[in-house]
Amino acid sequence: MRRIIYHPKYSNYDLGPEHPFSPLRVEMVIDLLKELNVPFNYIEPEIVSPDLLTQIHNKEYVDLVEAVSKGEEIPNYSDFGLGTADNPIVKGMAEGARYLAGGALLGAKLLIEGKANKVLQLGGGFHHAHKKLAAGFCLYNDLALAIKAMTNAGWHVAYLDIDVHHGDGVQEIFYTDDKVMTISIHESGEFLFPGTGWVYELGSGMGRSLKLNLPLEPFTEGDSYLEVINKAVEPALAYFKPDALVVQTGADAHFADPLADLMLTTHDYEKIYRRIFELADENCKGRALFTLGGGYCPRATSRIWTILYFIFNNIPLPEKLPDTWRKHWEKRLNKPFPETLHDQLPAFDPIPRKEEVVKHNKDVVQRLMDAVAPDWL
Amino acid sequence: MLIREVMHPDPITISPDTPLCDAYKLMQEKGIRHLPVVENDKLVGIVTDRDLRLATSRLAKTPFDPSDKVKEIMSHPVETTSPSDPVEIATQLMRELKIGCLPVMEDQKLVGIVTSADLLDAMLRLTGVYRPSGRLDLSLSNKPGELARLATILAKRNINIHSILTYPENNNKIRVVLRISTMEIRTLAKELCNSGFEVLWPPHILCVE
Numbered sequence A: 001m002r003r004i005i006y007h008p009k010y011s012n013y014d015l016g017p018e019h020p021f022s023p024l025r026v027e028m029v030i031d032l033l034k035e036l037n038v039p040f041n042y043i044e045p046e047i048v049s050p051d052l053l054t055q056i057h058n059k060e061y062v063d064l065v066e067a068v069s070k071g072e073e074i075p076n077y078s079d080f081g082l083g084t085a086d087n088p089i090v091k092g093m094a095e096g097a098r099y100l101a102g103g104a105l106l107g108a109k110l111l112i113e114g115k116a117n118k119v120l121q122l123g124g125g126f127h128h129a130h131k132k133l134a135a136g137f138c139l140y141n142d143l144a145l146a147i148k149a150m151t152n153a154g155w156h157v158a159y160l161d162i163d164v165h166h167g168d169g170v171q172e173i174f175y176t177d178d179k180v181m182t183i184s185i186h187e188s189g190e191f192l193f194p195g196t197g198w199v200y201e202l203g204s205g206m207g208r209s210l211k212l213n214l215p216l217e218p219f220t221e222g223d224s225y226l227e228v229i230n231k232a233v234e235p236a237l238a239y240f241k242p243d244a245l246v247v248q249t250g251a252d253a254h255f256a257d258p259l260a261d262l263m264l265t266t267h268d269y270e271k272i273y274r275r276i277f278e279l280a281d282e283n284c285k286g287r288a289l290f291t292l293g294g295g296y297c298p299r300a301t302s303r304i305w306t307i308l309y310f311i312f313n314n315i316p317l318p319e320k321l322p323d324t325w326r327k328h329w330e331k332r333l334n335k336p337f338p339e340t341l342h343d344q345l346p347a348f349d350p351i352p353r354k355e356e357v358v359k360h361n362k363d364v365v366q367r368l369m370d371a372v373a374p375d376w377l
Numbered sequence B: 001m002l003i004r005e006v007m008h009p010d011p012i013t014i015s016p017d018t019p020l021c022d023a024y025k026l027m028q029e030k031g032i033r034h035l036p037v038v039e040n041d042k043l044v045g046i047v048t049d050r051d052l053r054l055a056t057s058r059l060a061k062t063p064f065d066p067s068d069k070v071k072e073i074m075s076h077p078v079e080t081t082s083p084s085d086p087v088e089i090a091t092q093l094m095r096e097l098k099i100g101c102l103p104v105m106e107d108q109k110l111v112g113i114v115t116s117a118d119l120l121d122a123m124l125r126l127t128g129v130y131r132p133s134g135r136l137d138l139s140l141s142n143k144p145g146e147l148a149r150l151a152t153i154l155a156k157r158n159i160n161i162h163s164i165l166t167y168p169e170n171n172n173k174i175r176v177v178l179r180i181s182t183m184e185i186r187t188l189a190k191e192l193c194n195s196g197f198e199v200l201w202p203p204h205i206l207c208v209e
């Protein structure tokens, strides 16, 4: 049983017209679904209370976020990562973030109660939100809240993060937890935000060897990416045997994304999403909660998440984009759109360092597998 | 700054069957404290001068004999690093594990060794911070006001600087590595480029929309 979760108030999490984390991206997806005559039936979540968020966040942090979001003047906001270009203080943002957290939490509940086998939450994925620090466009960690609800129900949860940035907030929150495996596949933090996500960050205490990081070389392409999934994620899930999968499906590893340097095409995303569904079927009876995440080239992001929506609902992918949709958004964004849902191939010139990139990524997988081997016996 | 810039390439190695006395002699001769143990081209262990001294000490319960083999006392499995790892990452690993050296592996082959002394040298030139941040790498003209000009652009964009590391390059330029609190490093890089800065990373900044 599949369920979609969405709330129009998700759009309240709007950090300004110039900010890349724009609610427009989901609006584009919903608009495209409509133009494609695909049913869009969703359940609306309830907003979560600030109090509930203290399951994940420091109370002082939640109080401060709520206060500044109401327009109150609090002098030490910058200690909590707020008031920066990435995390500006915008009135009402906390409310939007709490609706989004409510969506993730509802997704977890539907799975726990057996009312759904797969849930797609059309928003959220705030993996950079730390216990007491806003960062990387993220305020409240919706993913952690959902995972916590599942572990409270006695489940083992595998968190898979395919956003191009390291899922540092989720990793930090569950770093010592033996009920949660986190797996983040991202562009290496050598230069890219947040600068963490190295192989040796393996978790500590009871959580040792359950926090997995696959920092990929800039300019990684789809085949190398899929190989990493098959050589690392597959054995990890087979070892951990989770009760459910929580997936952050950020689309910012696309080659056109302005914030990072991986080279996935929409075709690669289709393969990756299908592979993740297979992995859920093989390892946890298909039980999975998907959230959105990063993705800052709206022309690409909207198509990638539409592909996710189709795969999620087991509907064949259309080839063409409807003219009305394309023309409307071409005009609004003032950018040319492709005529097809998928990228045209070849999507970019051959990468000169390709061999080196593939080799580096193989090394990363090997290093990780060697590091966890003694604990995975 | 990457490991390949600070490591000792082609380190001296010994085999698991090397007698302890030979290993000790080798360390004395070469003035080194760590010997990677290699068998059939594979790194199988590591032995330090301290390991040797403790193993053979008369104070030990059952001291090893100088003719005993290295494989009896070597540490394994061995923690390693790779040539493309930044030095600060290797440093953290060594501190966490309280070890004094890391063999450097590429293609599962030993290509170098890096010791705490190498990293101390490196850290004199480089310091890091620990807050979520992106990394911006520039080459500045060696003249007054350049850093101020750079900082002003960041301030205008409301970007917090977590650290600035600078070191002189050979070409009379100043290398500047900043850790800054932003995901939008490429749009920033484009603006810097347009303002006449030489941006070394992120590359391909012209593809920013």
Ligand SMILES: [Zn+2]
Binding pocket: A163, A164, A165, A250, A252, A293, A294, A295
């Ligand atoms: Zn991201």
